[in-house]
Structure formats: structure tokens, C-alpha cells
Amino acid sequence: DTWRxxxxxxxxxxxxxxxxxxxxxxxxxxxxxxxxEVYPYGTLGTSSQLTELMQNxxxxxxxxxxxxxxxxxxxVGIFTLHFILSQDPDVNREVLSSPQTYDLFQPLYEExxxxxxxxxxxxxxxxxxxxPLRSPEDFEDFKIRTMTSPILVESYKAYGADPTPTPYSExxxxxxxxxxxxxxxxxxxxxxxxxxxxxxxxxxxxxAQFISTFAAGNDWFExxxxxxxxxxxxxxxxxxxxxxxxxxxxxxxxxxxILDAGGTxxxxxxxxxxxxxxxxxxNVRQIYLEQAGEKGEEILNSLLERTQKADAESQG
Ligand code: 6CS
Numbered sequence: 001d002t003w004r005x006x007x008x009x010x011x012x013x014x015x016x017x018x019x020x021x022x023x024x025x026x027x028x029x030x031x032x033x034x035x036x037e038v039y040p041y042g043t044l045g046t047s048s049q050l051t052e053l054m055q056n057x058x059x060x061x062x063x064x065x066x067x068x069x070x071x072x073x074x075x076v077g078i079f080t081l082h083f084i085l086s087q088d089p090d091v092n093r094e095v096l097s098s099p100q101t102y103d104l105f106q107p108l109y110e111e112x113x114x115x116x117x118x119x120x121x122x123x124x125x126x127x128x129x130x131x132p133l134r135s136p137e138d139f140e141d142f143k144i145r146t147m148t149s150p151i152l153v154e155s156y157k158a159y160g161a162d163p164t165p166t167p168y169s170e171x172x173x174x175x176x177x178x179x180x181x182x183x184x185x186x187x188x189x190x191x192x193x194x195x196x197x198x199x200x201x202x203x204x205x206x207x208a209q210f211i212s213t214f215a216a217g218n219d220w221f222e223x224x225x226x227x228x229x230x231x232x233x234x235x236x237x238x239x240x241x242x243x244x245x246x247x248x249x250x251x252x253x254x255x256x257x258i259l260d261a262g263g264t265x266x267x268x269x270x271x272x273x274x275x276x277x278x279x280x281x282x283n284v285r286q287i288y289l290e291q292a293g294e295k296g297e298e299i300l301n302s303l304l305e306r307t308q309k310a311d312a313e314s315q316g
Pocket of ligand 1: 009047122147186189
């Protein structure tokens with residue numbers, strides 16, 4: 001059998017690392033019975049197009065980031081809200097990979113002919129610009145490129161910015177041609193997509209992790225033998241700590257690479273500065289609830305409650 005696995009990111013990315021390791025483990029465990037073919041970003045289409053390919057069975061597996069997928073599943077837009085998850089990536093990993101989280105989202109994926117396999121944090125979202133973005137005033141009329149979901153746009157409107165939703169592939173040229181003033185992505189992506197070359201300052205507010213989801217076409221997944229389904233879930237379970245380690249390593253290394261190249265400064269906001277953004281982001285929760293309805297409310301409450309509990313436990 002051949003399983004096609006489509007990525008929203010280029011070679012050398014966190015998703016690429018995930019896919020290659022997944023491929024290695026599956027091929028080893030099936031003794032060559034399965035071949036996984038990995039398609040990095042650029043070969044098959046935009047994120048939204050990859051989701052369609054998975055829905056109609058043209059690819060079996062793909063990453064689908066909430067920043068784009070919330071067009072189809074508004075409830076996943078929760079992961080694009082700011083100041084929802086923990087400051088502690090260990091807590092986030094625990095909450096995101098828990099059975100309660102899958103139970104909340106799985107029916108929504110199935111309604112869209114998808115099977116949710118994994119929820120992955122890929123690193124802190126960082127703002128890139130030609131100036132530091134220390135307060136909402138700095139966002140006034142600032143043209144920021146965002147992923148395509150409507151809820152994301154609201155997060156930046158709340159800071160006074162002028163958001164421009166576009167596919168990933170158009171960000172570099174947008175920066176180069178001055179159509180946008182800045183963009184937001186985890187550091188590994190800012191490095192490998194060369195966005196830093198066009199920007200002077202990276203500002204880290206730790207307002208959100210970049211979250212992606214690993215999914216399969218539901219008809220395809222349901223059609224697999226029990227043994228194959230269990231194999232996928234077992235490999236997935238073991239990938240959770242592996243990919244988290246990897247993403248931290250990638251983000252640290254690539255920040256160093258950007259700084260070594262010169263010409264880009266890295267600014268980390270302090271707690272007071274972060275508080276101003278946290279306050280400004282609160283109203284967007286209401287817009288999420290309007291878009292995602294009752295199920296969205298259940299998801300928001302569940303994630304907030306479990307995150308707070310896990311935070312309290314980890315702080316002992
Ligand atoms: O900004 C984006 O559109 C993309 N960023 C990353 C890090 N992964 C996939 C997503 O499509």
C-alpha cells in the first residue's frame with residue numbers, strides 16, 4: 001500500500017520532520033507492507049486545497065492548521081485565539097494530546113470527512129516587522145498577513161491592525177513588494193521561508209503556540225483493518241514527545257541562525273506589555289463563541305479549565 005502524506009510546510013520544517021519520522025516508523029513496523037510518500041508544501045497546493053485533497057481521497061494523510069481549517073471547522077479556531085493555552089509547553093502538550101481533547105474535536109472532523117490523528121504545537125508565534133511591536137498602538141494600521149480563517153483576522157483587528165489573510169506561499173513576495181508590513185509565524189518557519197531577510201525585528205509576546213493538526217481522510221481511515229488503524233494510533237502516541245522535542249530544537253537553532261545572519265533583532269515582551277495584549281484579546285473570545293456556537297463554548301471552557309488545572313499541578 002502507498003499512503004500519501006501532504007504537508008503545509010517545506011522540507012526541513014517541523015511538519016516535514018514529523019512526516020519523515022512517521023514514515024520511518026510505519027514502514028519499519030509494516031515490514032515494507034506500506035510505503036509513505038511525503039509531499040512537502042508547494043507540490044500539491046495551499047493548506048485549504050490539501051484539506052480538500054484529503055476529503056476526496058486524493059491524499060490519505062495531511063496536516064491541516066486551524067489557521068486555515070477553521071474555514072471548514074469553526075470550532076478549531078480556538079487554537080488561533082490569543083492567551084488561551086499555557087505558558088508552559090509541557091502543559092499544552094499534555095492537554096492537547098489528552099483523550100478529552102480528541103473526543104471534543106473528532107466528531108467535528110468526521111462531519112468534514114476527516115479523521116483527527118494528532119494536535120501538534122510547533123512553537124511560539126512570533127511577530128515579524130520592521131519595528132518592535134510592544135503595544136496595540138504599534139499595530140495601528142499595521143498590515144499584518146495572517147492565515148486565512150476569519151477568526152484570526154479578528155484577533156489582529158482587536159489590536160487595531162489591518163489584517164491581510166493570504167496563503168503561506170504568498171507571504172515572502174508580499175513582504176518583498178511591501179504589500180504587507182509584517183506577518184506572524186513560529187521562528188523555524190520565519191527562518192526557512194526567509195521572511196527574516198525582509199524584516200528588521202522579531203517580537204515575541206508568547207500570545208499563542210502555532211498549532212497544527214495531523215489528519216486522515218475519514219473514508220480511507222475507516223476502511224483500514226483494525227490492525228492498521230491501531231498501528232497508526234500507536235505510532236501517533238509515540239510521536240507526541242518526539243515531535244515536541246524536535247520543534248523546540250528547531251526553533252532554538254533557527255533563532256540562532258537568524259541572529260547570526262545579522263540585521264534582525266529579537267525582542268521579548270515583559271509581563272506588563274503582555275498583559276496589555278491579553279486584555280485587548282479578551283473580546284475576541286466572544287466572536288469565537290458567535291462563530292463556533294455551543295460546541296465552541298464547550299471546547300473553550302474545557303480547554304481553559306484543563307489548562308488551568310494542569311498549570312496549577314505543574315507549579316506544585
Ligand atoms: O502561516 C502559514 O500559513 C503556515 N505556517 C506554518 C508554520 N505552517 C503551516 C501554515 O500554513
